[in-house]
Amino acid sequence: MHNVLIIDDSDINLTLIKALVLKLGDCSPILFEHPLAALEWCRSNVPDLVIVDYMMPDMDGLKFISAFRALHGRNEIPVLMITANDQKDVRYDALLGGANDFLTKPIDRVEFSARARNMLSLRTGQKYLADRAEHLSALVEERTAEIRDREKELIFRISRAAEFRDPETGAHIQRMAHYSQIIALGLDLSLAQQKLILEAAPMHDVGKIGIPDYILLKPGKLTHEEFEVMKGHARLGQELLKDSRSEVIQAGAEVAISHHEKYDGTGYPYGLKGHQIPLFGRIVAVADVFDALTSERPYKRAWSLDDACKFLEEGRGTHFDPMCVEAFLAGWEHVLDIRQRFRDEEMPQI
Amino acid sequence: MAGLFVLDKASILERLGGDEEIFAMMVDMFVQDVDSNCAALGTALASGDAAVLRREAHTVKGLMATFSDEAGAADAYTVELRARDGLVADQAAAVAGLQQRLREIAAVLSAG
Numbered sequence: 001m002h003n004v005l006i007i008d009d010s011d012i013n014l015t016l017i018k019a020l021v022l023k024l025g026d027c028s029p030i031l032f033e034h035p036l037a038a039l040e041w042c043r044s045n046v047p048d049l050v051i052v053d054y055m056m057p058d059m060d061g062l063k064f065i066s067a068f069r070a071l072h073g074r075n076e077i078p079v080l081m082i083t084a085n086d087q088k089d090v091r092y093d094a095l096l097g098g099a100n101d102f103l104t105k106p107i108d109r110v111e112f113s114a115r116a117r118n119m120l121s122l123r124t125g126q127k128y129l130a131d132r133a134e135h136l137s138a139l140v141e142e143r144t145a146e147i148r149d150r151e152k153e154l155i156f157r158i159s160r161a162a163e164f165r166d167p168e169t170g171a172h173i174q175r176m177a178h179y180s181q182i183i184a185l186g187l188d189l190s191l192a193q194q195k196l197i198l199e200a201a202p203m204h205d206v207g208k209i210g211i212p213d214y215i216l217l218k219p220g221k222l223t224h225e226e227f228e229v230m231k232g233h234a235r236l237g238q239e240l241l242k243d244s245r246s247e248v249i250q251a252g253a254e255v256a257i258s259h260h261e262k263y264d265g266t267g268y269p270y271g272l273k274g275h276q277i278p279l280f281g282r283i284v285a286v287a288d289v290f291d292a293l294t295s296e297r298p299y300k301r302a303w304s305l306d307d308a309c310k311f312l313e314e315g316r317g318t319h320f321d322p323m324c325v326e327a328f329l330a331g332w333e334h335v336l337d338i339r340q341r342f343r344d345e346e347m348p349q350i
Numbered sequence: 351m352a353g354l355f356v357l358d359k360a361s362i363l364e365r366l367g368g369d370e371e372i373f374a375m376m377v378d379m380f381v382q383d384v385d386s387n388c389a390a391l392g393t394a395l396a397s398g399d400a401a402v403l404r405r406e407a408h409t410v411k412g413l414m415a416t417f418s419d420e421a422g423a424a425d426a427y428t429v430e431l432r433a434r435d436g437l438v439a440d441q442a443a444a445v446a447g448l449q450q451r452l453r454e455i456a457a458v459l460s461a462g
Contacts, residue, residue, distance in 0.1 A: 010409055012379045012416065019372045055408045084412065086427065106415040109367035 002027045002120050005047035007038045007064065008082065009056040013107070017051055020112050024120070035059040039067055042074065048123045049116065050079040051103070054090055062090070062097050069098040076126050078119035082107070151246060152199055159202035162209045172291055174342040177201040179287035180280075182334045186327025187283075196251050201284050203252030204259045207237030219299050231268045234260050251280060259284040264318045274321075282321040286312060286328050289319070290335075295344065355454050358418045365418075377459045380413065384456040387413065388449040395438065395445045403441065404433035410448055414455065422451045 004021045006029055008014045014031050021029040030047065032038035035056055050068065054061035061081050068074055081099040083090050091102055100122070101115050159173050180201040184194040208216060211233050215226045222230055237256025241249050257269065258281025265273035267285075290312060296302040303311070309329065316322040328335070359373070366372050387410060394403040411426035429444045 010412065011383055012376060012413060015379055016372065016376055016416070019369075019375060023367075023369070055405055057402075057405060084408070084415075105412045106365060106418075108365045109369065109372075113367075 002048040002123065003030060003045070004028065004049045004051065004116075005030050005032070005038060005042070006051045007032045007035050007056070007061075008051075008053040009033050010053070013053065013082070013105075016107060017112075020107070020109055021051075021116070023109075024113060024116055027120075035061075035064045039064065039071075042068055042071055046073065047077060048127075049119050050077060051082065051116070052079065053082045054084075054087065054094070061099075062093055065094065065098045078122050080115060080119060151248065155199060155248060155252065156202055159206055162206045171342040171344045172295060173202040175338055176204070176284070176287040176291045178338040178342070179290060179328065179335060180283050182331035182338070183283045183286060183324050183327045186330045187279075187323060196248060197255075197280055197283060199248045200251035200255050200280065201287065203237065203241060203249070204255045204284050204288060205233060205237065206240055206252070207233035207235065207256055209240070210236040231260070234258075234269050254278045255280050255284050257281070259288055261285070262319045263321050266318075277321075282324050286320050286324045289315075290328065294339075353421060355419055355422065355451065355458055357458050361418045362416075376416065380417065381456045381460050384452050388452055391445050391449055391452075395442060398438050400433045400436045400438050403438050403445075404430050407433055407445075407448070410452065414451070417455055417459070419451070419455060422448070422455065425451065 004027050006014060006017045006021065008017065011033070014033065018029045018031060021027050030041070030045075032041065035052070036058055038052075039059075050065075052061045052064050056064075059067070061083075065079055065081065068077075068079070075098075078100045079098060080101050080103050081091075081094045082103045082105060083094070084105050094102070100119060103112060103115060156173070160170050177198050181194050181198040184197045189197075211230060215222065215229050218226065234257050238253045241253035241256055244250055244253070255278075258272070258278045261267035261270065261272045261277040261281055262285075263274055263277070263282070265271050267277075290308055293303040293308040293311060294305060312320060312325045312328065316325050363370070363373055391403075391406050391410065394406040397403075407426050407430035411423045411430060414420075414422040414426055425444065426448055429441055429448060432441055432444075
Protein backbone atom coordinates (compact mmCIF):
# COMPACT_ATOMS: atom_id res chain seq x y z
CA MET A 1 0.00 0.00 0.00
CA HIS A 2 1.42 3.38 -1.02
CA ASN A 3 0.88 6.39 1.22
CA VAL A 4 0.09 9.36 -1.01
CA LEU A 5 0.28 12.74 0.70
CA ILE A 6 -1.95 15.39 -0.92
CA ILE A 7 -1.66 19.05 0.03
CA ASP A 8 -4.04 21.61 -1.47
CA ASP A 9 -5.89 24.46 0.17
CA SER A 10 -8.88 23.90 -2.12
CA ASP A 11 -11.43 21.37 -0.83
CA ILE A 12 -12.61 20.52 -4.30
CA ASN A 13 -9.07 19.79 -5.54
CA LEU A 14 -8.32 17.68 -2.48
CA THR A 15 -11.47 15.67 -3.09
CA LEU A 16 -10.74 15.29 -6.79
CA ILE A 17 -7.14 14.20 -6.27
CA LYS A 18 -8.16 11.84 -3.48
CA ALA A 19 -10.70 10.19 -5.79
CA LEU A 20 -8.11 9.87 -8.55
CA VAL A 21 -5.53 8.43 -6.15
CA LEU A 22 -8.03 5.83 -4.95
CA LYS A 23 -8.70 4.88 -8.58
CA LEU A 24 -4.97 4.08 -8.96
CA GLY A 25 -5.44 1.16 -6.58
CA ASP A 26 -3.22 0.05 -3.70
CA CYS A 27 -2.96 3.65 -2.50
CA SER A 28 -3.92 5.34 0.73
CA PRO A 29 -4.46 9.12 0.36
CA ILE A 30 -3.55 11.40 3.28
CA LEU A 31 -5.08 14.85 2.90
CA PHE A 32 -3.93 18.22 4.21
CA GLU A 33 -5.35 21.68 3.50
CA HIS A 34 -2.49 23.35 5.33
CA PRO A 35 1.12 22.79 4.21
CA LEU A 36 2.55 23.43 7.68
CA ALA A 37 0.37 20.68 9.17
CA ALA A 38 1.46 18.38 6.34
CA LEU A 39 5.09 19.15 7.08
CA GLU A 40 4.54 18.31 10.74
CA TRP A 41 3.02 14.97 9.69
CA CYS A 42 6.06 14.31 7.51
CA ARG A 43 8.39 14.61 10.49
CA SER A 44 7.16 11.28 11.83
CA ASN A 45 5.71 9.66 8.69
CA VAL A 46 7.24 8.81 5.34
CA PRO A 47 4.95 9.17 2.33
CA ASP A 48 5.57 7.27 -0.90
CA LEU A 49 4.42 10.16 -3.07
CA VAL A 50 3.72 13.82 -2.37
CA ILE A 51 1.25 15.80 -4.48
CA VAL A 52 1.39 19.46 -3.58
CA ASP A 53 -0.32 22.55 -4.96
CA TYR A 54 1.79 25.57 -5.77
CA MET A 55 -0.28 28.50 -4.57
CA MET A 56 -1.36 28.12 -0.95
CA PRO A 57 -1.57 30.46 2.04
CA ASP A 58 1.14 30.34 4.76
CA MET A 59 3.57 28.36 2.63
CA ASP A 60 3.63 27.89 -1.14
CA GLY A 61 4.46 24.61 -2.86
CA LEU A 62 8.07 25.60 -3.55
CA LYS A 63 8.74 26.37 0.10
CA PHE A 64 6.98 23.17 1.14
CA ILE A 65 9.16 21.06 -1.15
CA SER A 66 12.29 22.76 0.12
CA ALA A 67 11.31 22.17 3.78
CA PHE A 68 10.24 18.60 3.00
CA ARG A 69 13.52 17.79 1.26
CA ALA A 70 15.41 19.15 4.27
CA LEU A 71 13.85 16.49 6.52
CA HIS A 72 16.08 13.50 7.14
CA GLY A 73 15.47 10.64 4.69
CA ARG A 74 12.95 12.57 2.54
CA ASN A 75 15.36 13.52 -0.20
CA GLU A 76 14.37 10.75 -2.58
CA ILE A 77 10.59 10.69 -2.09
CA PRO A 78 8.86 11.58 -5.39
CA VAL A 79 7.06 14.93 -5.41
CA LEU A 80 4.48 16.04 -7.96
CA MET A 81 3.66 19.73 -7.96
CA ILE A 82 0.36 21.06 -9.25
CA THR A 83 0.65 24.24 -11.28
CA ALA A 84 -1.39 26.18 -13.78
CA ASN A 85 -0.34 26.11 -17.42
CA ASP A 86 0.77 29.73 -17.27
CA GLN A 87 3.31 29.19 -14.48
CA LYS A 88 6.37 28.16 -16.49
CA ASP A 89 8.77 30.10 -14.27
CA VAL A 90 7.30 28.37 -11.22
CA ARG A 91 7.93 25.00 -12.88
CA TYR A 92 11.60 25.81 -13.42
CA ASP A 93 11.97 26.90 -9.81
CA ALA A 94 10.17 23.76 -8.63
CA LEU A 95 12.45 21.51 -10.67
CA LEU A 96 15.51 23.19 -9.20
CA GLY A 97 13.91 23.03 -5.76
CA GLY A 98 13.31 19.29 -5.78
CA ALA A 99 10.01 18.52 -7.55
CA ASN A 100 10.15 15.40 -9.71
CA ASP A 101 7.26 16.18 -12.04
CA PHE A 102 4.19 18.40 -12.53
CA LEU A 103 0.47 18.17 -12.85
CA THR A 104 -1.37 20.92 -14.67
CA LYS A 105 -4.69 22.36 -13.65
CA PRO A 106 -7.39 21.53 -14.52
CA ILE A 107 -6.34 18.01 -13.61
CA ASP A 108 -6.72 15.42 -16.35
CA ARG A 109 -7.26 11.87 -15.14
CA VAL A 110 -5.17 10.19 -17.85
CA GLU A 111 -2.26 12.55 -17.29
CA PHE A 112 -2.64 12.27 -13.55
CA SER A 113 -2.69 8.47 -13.57
CA ALA A 114 0.34 8.19 -15.84
CA ARG A 115 2.44 10.64 -13.87
CA ALA A 116 1.39 9.33 -10.47
CA ARG A 117 2.06 5.72 -11.52
CA ASN A 118 5.50 6.70 -12.81
CA MET A 119 6.32 8.33 -9.52
CA LEU A 120 5.06 5.35 -7.54
CA SER A 121 7.12 2.99 -9.71
CA LEU A 122 10.13 5.13 -8.96
CA ARG A 123 9.34 4.85 -5.25
CA THR A 124 8.90 1.09 -5.48
CA GLY A 125 12.30 0.86 -7.16
CA GLN A 126 13.85 3.01 -4.44
CA LYS A 127 12.37 0.81 -1.71
CA TYR A 128 13.55 -2.34 -3.46
CA LEU A 129 17.09 -0.97 -3.73
CA ALA A 130 17.04 0.16 -0.10
CA ASP A 131 15.82 -3.27 1.06
CA ARG A 132 18.43 -4.95 -1.10
CA ALA A 133 21.19 -2.68 0.23
CA GLU A 134 20.08 -3.45 3.78
CA HIS A 135 20.00 -7.16 3.02
CA LEU A 136 23.47 -7.04 1.46
CA SER A 137 24.81 -5.05 4.37
CA ALA A 138 23.45 -7.66 6.81
CA LEU A 139 24.99 -10.39 4.69
CA VAL A 140 28.38 -8.67 4.65
CA GLU A 141 28.17 -8.23 8.42
CA GLU A 142 27.33 -11.90 8.84
CA ARG A 143 30.17 -13.02 6.58
CA THR A 144 32.61 -10.63 8.28
CA ALA A 145 31.62 -12.08 11.64
CA GLU A 146 32.29 -15.56 10.25
CA ILE A 147 35.73 -14.47 9.04
CA ARG A 148 36.47 -12.88 12.42
CA ASP A 149 35.42 -16.09 14.18
CA ARG A 150 37.66 -18.08 11.88
CA GLU A 151 40.52 -15.66 12.56
CA LYS A 152 39.97 -16.08 16.31
CA GLU A 153 39.93 -19.84 15.97
CA LEU A 154 43.14 -19.83 13.89
CA ILE A 155 44.88 -17.59 16.41
CA PHE A 156 43.83 -19.91 19.21
CA ARG A 157 45.04 -22.95 17.32
CA ILE A 158 48.39 -21.35 16.43
CA SER A 159 48.83 -20.42 20.07
CA ARG A 160 47.94 -23.99 21.05
CA ALA A 161 50.53 -25.30 18.59
CA ALA A 162 53.22 -23.46 20.51
CA GLU A 163 51.83 -24.51 23.85
CA PHE A 164 51.72 -28.17 22.77
CA ARG A 165 55.49 -28.14 22.70
CA ASP A 166 55.48 -26.77 26.20
CA PRO A 167 54.14 -28.09 29.47
CA GLU A 168 51.59 -25.26 29.33
CA THR A 169 47.98 -26.12 28.50
CA GLY A 170 45.14 -24.73 26.42
CA ALA A 171 43.43 -23.72 29.62
CA HIS A 172 46.46 -21.59 30.50
CA ILE A 173 46.01 -19.64 27.29
CA GLN A 174 42.36 -19.03 28.04
CA ARG A 175 42.95 -18.04 31.65
CA MET A 176 45.81 -15.64 30.98
CA ALA A 177 43.87 -14.08 28.07
CA HIS A 178 40.84 -13.50 30.31
CA TYR A 179 43.02 -12.21 33.17
CA SER A 180 44.50 -9.75 30.66
CA GLN A 181 41.00 -8.61 29.76
CA ILE A 182 40.18 -8.11 33.47
CA ILE A 183 43.25 -5.90 33.84
CA ALA A 184 42.27 -3.92 30.71
CA LEU A 185 38.82 -3.41 32.22
CA GLY A 186 40.35 -2.26 35.51
CA LEU A 187 42.51 0.23 33.60
CA ASP A 188 39.35 1.66 31.98
CA LEU A 189 40.44 0.71 28.48
CA SER A 190 37.71 0.81 25.85
CA LEU A 191 35.57 -2.25 25.15
CA ALA A 192 37.35 -2.59 21.80
CA GLN A 193 40.75 -2.62 23.52
CA GLN A 194 39.52 -5.14 26.11
CA LYS A 195 38.35 -7.41 23.30
CA LEU A 196 41.61 -6.89 21.40
CA ILE A 197 43.82 -7.98 24.31
CA LEU A 198 41.56 -10.96 25.00
CA GLU A 199 42.18 -12.14 21.44
CA ALA A 200 45.85 -11.13 21.19
CA ALA A 201 47.15 -12.37 24.57
CA PRO A 202 47.04 -16.08 23.60
CA MET A 203 49.81 -15.39 21.06
CA HIS A 204 52.32 -14.30 23.74
CA ASP A 205 54.41 -17.51 23.59
CA VAL A 206 53.90 -18.41 19.93
CA GLY A 207 57.67 -17.94 19.38
CA LYS A 208 58.33 -21.09 21.43
CA ILE A 209 57.67 -22.98 18.21
CA GLY A 210 61.24 -22.05 17.25
CA ILE A 211 62.90 -23.15 20.51
CA PRO A 212 64.62 -26.58 20.43
CA ASP A 213 62.96 -29.34 22.45
CA TYR A 214 66.02 -30.03 24.56
CA ILE A 215 65.69 -26.54 25.98
CA LEU A 216 61.93 -26.12 25.93
CA LEU A 217 61.23 -29.46 27.57
CA LYS A 218 64.26 -29.62 29.86
CA PRO A 219 63.02 -30.65 33.31
CA GLY A 220 65.79 -28.97 35.28
CA LYS A 221 67.17 -25.45 35.46
CA LEU A 222 68.43 -23.99 32.19
CA THR A 223 72.09 -23.06 31.81
CA HIS A 224 72.94 -19.44 31.04
CA GLU A 225 73.38 -20.28 27.36
CA GLU A 226 70.15 -22.27 27.22
CA PHE A 227 68.27 -19.44 28.88
CA GLU A 228 69.65 -17.02 26.31
CA VAL A 229 68.24 -19.27 23.57
CA MET A 230 64.94 -19.55 25.46
CA LYS A 231 64.68 -15.73 25.67
CA GLY A 232 64.75 -15.72 21.88
CA HIS A 233 61.10 -16.85 21.82
CA ALA A 234 59.99 -13.23 22.31
CA ARG A 235 61.71 -12.09 19.13
CA LEU A 236 60.68 -15.22 17.26
CA GLY A 237 57.05 -14.60 18.20
CA GLN A 238 57.24 -11.03 16.96
CA GLU A 239 58.99 -12.16 13.78
CA LEU A 240 56.19 -14.64 13.14
CA LEU A 241 53.37 -12.17 13.71
CA LYS A 242 54.71 -8.78 12.60
CA ASP A 243 53.52 -6.86 9.52
CA SER A 244 50.10 -8.49 9.58
CA ARG A 245 47.12 -6.51 8.25
CA SER A 246 45.06 -7.93 11.09
CA GLU A 247 44.78 -5.64 14.10
CA VAL A 248 44.62 -8.66 16.42
CA ILE A 249 47.79 -10.23 15.01
CA GLN A 250 49.57 -6.86 15.18
CA ALA A 251 48.62 -6.70 18.86
CA GLY A 252 49.80 -10.32 19.22
CA ALA A 253 53.22 -9.32 17.83
CA GLU A 254 53.43 -6.51 20.40
CA VAL A 255 52.48 -8.86 23.23
CA ALA A 256 54.97 -11.51 22.05
CA ILE A 257 57.95 -9.11 22.00
CA SER A 258 57.14 -7.28 25.25
CA HIS A 259 55.61 -9.68 27.76
CA HIS A 260 58.96 -10.55 29.37
CA GLU A 261 60.05 -6.96 29.81
CA LYS A 262 60.11 -5.85 33.45
CA TYR A 263 58.99 -2.52 34.81
CA ASP A 264 62.43 -1.72 36.27
CA GLY A 265 64.23 -2.42 33.00
CA THR A 266 65.68 -5.84 33.95
CA GLY A 267 63.50 -7.85 31.57
CA TYR A 268 64.14 -9.00 28.01
CA PRO A 269 64.64 -8.75 25.06
CA TYR A 270 65.25 -4.97 25.15
CA GLY A 271 65.39 -4.12 28.85
CA LEU A 272 62.68 -1.51 28.40
CA LYS A 273 61.56 0.43 31.49
CA GLY A 274 58.16 1.56 32.80
CA HIS A 275 55.99 3.05 30.09
CA GLN A 276 58.58 2.32 27.42
CA ILE A 277 57.07 -1.18 27.59
CA PRO A 278 53.88 -1.35 25.49
CA LEU A 279 50.77 -1.38 27.70
CA PHE A 280 49.60 -4.74 26.37
CA GLY A 281 53.00 -6.22 27.28
CA ARG A 282 52.73 -4.86 30.84
CA ILE A 283 49.22 -6.29 31.18
CA VAL A 284 50.08 -9.72 29.81
CA ALA A 285 53.17 -9.93 32.05
CA VAL A 286 50.93 -9.85 35.15
CA ALA A 287 48.35 -12.25 33.72
CA ASP A 288 50.91 -14.76 32.42
CA VAL A 289 53.05 -14.86 35.55
CA PHE A 290 50.04 -15.17 37.87
CA ASP A 291 48.67 -18.11 35.91
CA ALA A 292 52.05 -19.81 35.61
CA LEU A 293 52.55 -19.55 39.38
CA THR A 294 49.10 -20.86 40.31
CA SER A 295 49.17 -23.78 37.83
CA GLU A 296 50.58 -27.20 38.59
CA ARG A 297 53.25 -28.43 36.19
CA PRO A 298 55.21 -31.72 35.97
CA TYR A 299 58.24 -29.92 37.38
CA LYS A 300 56.50 -27.79 40.05
CA ARG A 301 53.53 -27.59 42.34
CA ALA A 302 50.94 -24.87 42.07
CA TRP A 303 51.46 -21.87 44.30
CA SER A 304 48.63 -20.88 46.62
CA LEU A 305 46.57 -17.89 45.52
CA ASP A 306 47.81 -15.92 48.52
CA ASP A 307 51.45 -16.58 47.67
CA ALA A 308 50.88 -15.68 44.01
CA CYS A 309 49.16 -12.43 45.01
CA LYS A 310 52.00 -11.66 47.39
CA PHE A 311 54.46 -12.22 44.54
CA LEU A 312 52.57 -9.77 42.35
CA GLU A 313 52.39 -7.20 45.12
CA GLU A 314 56.09 -7.53 45.87
CA GLY A 315 56.82 -7.16 42.18
CA ARG A 316 54.97 -3.81 41.86
CA GLY A 317 57.27 -1.25 40.31
CA THR A 318 60.08 -3.79 39.79
CA HIS A 319 58.76 -6.71 37.77
CA PHE A 320 55.27 -5.36 37.14
CA ASP A 321 53.49 -2.11 36.31
CA PRO A 322 51.87 -1.18 39.67
CA MET A 323 48.68 -0.03 37.90
CA CYS A 324 48.32 -3.41 36.19
CA VAL A 325 48.77 -5.30 39.49
CA GLU A 326 46.19 -3.03 41.12
CA ALA A 327 43.72 -3.55 38.26
CA PHE A 328 44.22 -7.32 38.45
CA LEU A 329 43.63 -7.48 42.21
CA ALA A 330 40.62 -5.15 41.90
CA GLY A 331 39.03 -7.72 39.60
CA TRP A 332 39.70 -10.59 42.00
CA GLU A 333 36.15 -12.02 41.88
CA HIS A 334 36.40 -12.26 38.10
CA VAL A 335 39.83 -13.91 38.44
CA LEU A 336 38.30 -16.63 40.60
CA ASP A 337 35.45 -17.12 38.09
CA ILE A 338 37.96 -17.50 35.26
CA ARG A 339 39.93 -20.10 37.24
CA GLN A 340 36.71 -22.06 37.64
CA ARG A 341 35.72 -21.75 33.99
CA PHE A 342 39.03 -22.85 32.51
CA ARG A 343 40.50 -25.74 34.47
CA ASP A 344 43.54 -27.64 33.25
CA GLU A 345 41.83 -31.01 33.10
CA GLU A 346 39.02 -29.75 30.88
CA MET A 347 39.23 -29.04 27.19
CA PRO A 348 38.51 -25.35 26.86
CA GLN A 349 35.81 -24.02 24.57
CA ILE A 350 37.20 -22.26 21.51
CA MET B 351 -16.71 40.01 -19.70
CA ALA B 352 -17.42 36.35 -20.42
CA GLY B 353 -20.64 35.28 -22.07
CA LEU B 354 -23.16 32.96 -20.46
CA PHE B 355 -21.76 29.84 -18.88
CA VAL B 356 -22.56 26.73 -20.87
CA LEU B 357 -21.89 23.40 -19.21
CA ASP B 358 -19.65 21.25 -21.40
CA LYS B 359 -20.08 18.02 -19.48
CA ALA B 360 -18.49 15.94 -22.24
CA SER B 361 -15.16 17.76 -22.04
CA ILE B 362 -15.14 17.66 -18.25
CA LEU B 363 -15.90 13.95 -18.26
CA GLU B 364 -13.20 13.34 -20.83
CA ARG B 365 -10.70 14.94 -18.47
CA LEU B 366 -12.04 12.78 -15.64
CA GLY B 367 -11.65 9.64 -17.70
CA GLY B 368 -15.42 9.33 -18.07
CA ASP B 369 -15.89 8.95 -14.33
CA GLU B 370 -19.46 10.13 -13.57
CA GLU B 371 -18.99 9.44 -9.88
CA ILE B 372 -16.11 11.89 -9.55
CA PHE B 373 -17.96 14.43 -11.68
CA ALA B 374 -21.03 14.26 -9.41
CA MET B 375 -18.85 14.63 -6.34
CA MET B 376 -17.17 17.72 -7.75
CA VAL B 377 -20.46 19.32 -8.71
CA ASP B 378 -21.74 18.81 -5.17
CA MET B 379 -18.64 20.36 -3.70
CA PHE B 380 -18.67 23.34 -6.06
CA VAL B 381 -22.28 24.12 -5.26
CA GLN B 382 -21.67 23.61 -1.56
CA ASP B 383 -18.57 25.86 -1.53
CA VAL B 384 -19.77 28.64 -3.85
CA ASP B 385 -20.81 30.99 -1.02
CA SER B 386 -17.55 30.61 0.86
CA ASN B 387 -15.54 31.08 -2.35
CA CYS B 388 -17.45 34.29 -3.16
CA ALA B 389 -16.99 35.48 0.41
CA ALA B 390 -13.25 34.77 0.26
CA LEU B 391 -12.97 36.90 -2.90
CA GLY B 392 -14.87 39.75 -1.22
CA THR B 393 -12.74 39.56 1.92
CA ALA B 394 -9.56 39.59 -0.16
CA LEU B 395 -10.71 42.70 -2.00
CA ALA B 396 -11.72 44.43 1.24
CA SER B 397 -8.42 43.61 2.91
CA GLY B 398 -6.51 45.59 0.29
CA ASP B 399 -3.89 42.86 0.36
CA ALA B 400 -2.78 42.18 -3.22
CA ALA B 401 -1.15 38.84 -2.34
CA VAL B 402 -4.39 37.53 -0.81
CA LEU B 403 -6.48 38.72 -3.76
CA ARG B 404 -3.99 37.14 -6.16
CA ARG B 405 -4.27 33.79 -4.35
CA GLU B 406 -8.09 33.84 -4.21
CA ALA B 407 -8.33 34.78 -7.90
CA HIS B 408 -5.91 31.93 -8.64
CA THR B 409 -8.14 29.49 -6.73
CA VAL B 410 -11.24 30.69 -8.57
CA LYS B 411 -9.39 30.39 -11.88
CA GLY B 412 -8.67 26.73 -11.04
CA LEU B 413 -12.29 26.06 -10.06
CA MET B 414 -13.62 27.53 -13.26
CA ALA B 415 -11.09 25.65 -15.37
CA THR B 416 -12.10 22.43 -13.64
CA PHE B 417 -15.62 22.97 -15.05
CA SER B 418 -14.24 23.89 -18.46
CA ASP B 419 -15.25 27.55 -18.11
CA GLU B 420 -12.39 28.97 -20.11
CA ALA B 421 -13.89 32.44 -20.38
CA GLY B 422 -14.48 32.71 -16.62
CA ALA B 423 -10.99 31.34 -15.93
CA ALA B 424 -9.53 33.99 -18.24
CA ASP B 425 -11.30 36.76 -16.26
CA ALA B 426 -9.99 35.29 -13.00
CA TYR B 427 -6.50 35.17 -14.49
CA THR B 428 -6.73 38.87 -15.36
CA VAL B 429 -7.59 39.67 -11.73
CA GLU B 430 -4.75 37.42 -10.57
CA LEU B 431 -2.20 39.14 -12.84
CA ARG B 432 -3.30 42.63 -11.84
CA ALA B 433 -3.14 41.66 -8.17
CA ARG B 434 0.35 40.29 -8.77
CA ASP B 435 1.22 43.82 -9.94
CA GLY B 436 -0.15 45.19 -6.65
CA LEU B 437 -3.50 46.39 -7.95
CA VAL B 438 -6.45 45.81 -5.60
CA ALA B 439 -8.76 48.80 -5.16
CA ASP B 440 -9.69 49.23 -8.83
CA GLN B 441 -10.56 45.54 -9.18
CA ALA B 442 -13.91 45.76 -7.35
CA ALA B 443 -15.95 45.41 -10.53
CA ALA B 444 -13.86 42.51 -11.81
CA VAL B 445 -14.16 40.72 -8.46
CA ALA B 446 -17.93 41.26 -8.45
CA GLY B 447 -17.95 39.77 -11.97
CA LEU B 448 -16.11 36.68 -10.74
CA GLN B 449 -18.51 36.26 -7.82
CA GLN B 450 -21.45 36.48 -10.20
CA ARG B 451 -19.83 33.97 -12.54
CA LEU B 452 -19.25 31.50 -9.69
CA ARG B 453 -22.94 31.71 -8.74
CA GLU B 454 -23.98 31.34 -12.36
CA ILE B 455 -21.89 28.16 -12.72
CA ALA B 456 -23.32 26.81 -9.45
CA ALA B 457 -26.86 27.46 -10.71
CA VAL B 458 -26.21 25.67 -14.02
CA LEU B 459 -24.56 22.75 -12.26
CA SER B 460 -27.43 22.50 -9.76
CA ALA B 461 -29.91 22.45 -12.60
CA GLY B 462 -27.98 19.47 -14.01
